[in-house]
Amino acid sequence: MGIELTWEWLDGSPALDFANTVLRRGWTEHELVTSPDALSSWLDAAALPAPRPATVTDDDVEAFLHLRDASLRLLRAAAGHGKRQAGDVRTLNEALLSCPEVVVLDESTGSPVARPVGSPAPFTLLLAKLAGEVRDVLAGPRPDLALCDAPGCGGLFFRRRTNQAWCGPPCGNRARVARHHSANDH
DSSP, X not given: XXXXXXXXXXXXXXXXXXXXXXXXXXXEEEESOOSHHHHHHHHHXXXXXXOOOXXXXXXXXXXXXXXXXXXXXXXXXXXXXXXXOHHHHHHHHHHHHTSOEEEEEOTTTOOEEEEESSOOOHHHHHHHHHHHHHHHHHHSOOTTEEEOOSTTOOOEXXXXXXXXXXXXXXXXXXXXXXXXHHHHTO
């Protein structure tokens, strides 16, 4: 059974959309970004914090997954599922340091804007911006960050209510049906 790439977002947060490119079926995780075509599809659908690179390569997929895996583990740990690992923090910091920024004034609006130092490759800039989005989620207390533990989900989301257990109604329905079946099996 293949997994169709629909890229249904939980809330449009670049950090969570980045981390949630792994899908759980039952208790098995499935990688959704398996090729340059799959990554291009995600880039077309995602709310990106930087311009979309024109093309992506196998090396870009590898770099994306390396940063995504570290970010996923860090975000899950922040949501109370697992421990933060120093190696994952280093991976995130390396992505941030690969494309340092300075804040300058926009010439037309006079508003502060972040600009990369130098001329980084488009994919390097995108990964640095994604790392920045993850850093921003991790930087402050986020009691609303949660992991949906409904069967077949496992996605990270921001709670809209303090007692919210699932990322959305479909996951809540699946969890209640699974609980009902489990209770009837005994």
